Amino acid sequence: MPKTWTRLATDGFTLDQLPGVAKELLKQGADFTTWLFYGEMGSGKTTLIKYLVKELGLNTLVTSPTFSIVNEYREPGKDAVYHFDLFRLKNDVEALDIGFDEYLTSGNVCLIEWPEKVESLLPATFFEVKIQHLNTISREIYFRRQDGKETNRIRSIG
Numbered sequence: 001m002p003k004t005w006t007r008l009a010t011d012g013f014t015l016d017q018l019p020g021v022a023k024e025l026l027k028q029g030a031d032f033t034t035w036l037f038y039g040e041m042g043s044g045k046t047t048l049i050k051y052l053v054k055e056l057g058l059n060t061l062v063t064s065p066t067f068s069i070v071n072e073y074r075e076p077g078k079d080a081v082y083h084f085d086l087f088r089l090k091n092d093v094e095a096l097d098i099g100f101d102e103y104l105t106s107g108n109v110c111l112i113e114w115p116e117k118v119e120s121l122l123p124a125t126f127f128e129v130k131i132q133h134l135n136t137i138s139r140e141i142y143f144r145r146q147d148g149k150e151t152n153r154i155r156s157i158g
Contacts, residue, residue: 013138013139015047025143036127038116038131043131045113056081064113079108084103
């Protein structure tokens with residue numbers, strides 16, 4: 001990982017440790033409404049998002065928005081959380097057609113899988129999470145904050 005990324009732990013995480021991982025990530029990314037998730041297909045992005053949504057206080061069914069592109073999780077008296085899976089998008093116009101820019105400026109938390117599909121539409125400030133396979137049951141999780149003050153924003157995730 002590039003030096004600008006922070007690793008959550010040195011020995012990786014398993015599924016039963018994800019509630020604690022979600023709590024720690026929410027603590028680290030508390031100032032951000034836009035969250036970007038990077039990882040190979042099947043790395044656990046949606047699974048981690050399920051735990052994040054639960055830690056945000058929503059007891060709703062979280063599913064991958066692979067075909068719908070965006071899922072809205074909402075409960076009475078709580079702010080909505082928007083979950084995007086942009087894997088199928090071909091270009092920025094398709095994102096704009098679903099109102100992507102309006103979701104980002106809503107003030108609600110936006111959890112975005114495959115953000116590299118819409119780089120030019122992303123805001124200047126966001127929280128990034130990178131998931132890497134260690135083996136079939138364990139993952140390494142990295143994060144970094146982009147506060148919009150960078151002079152040369154790095155977009156390549158290595």
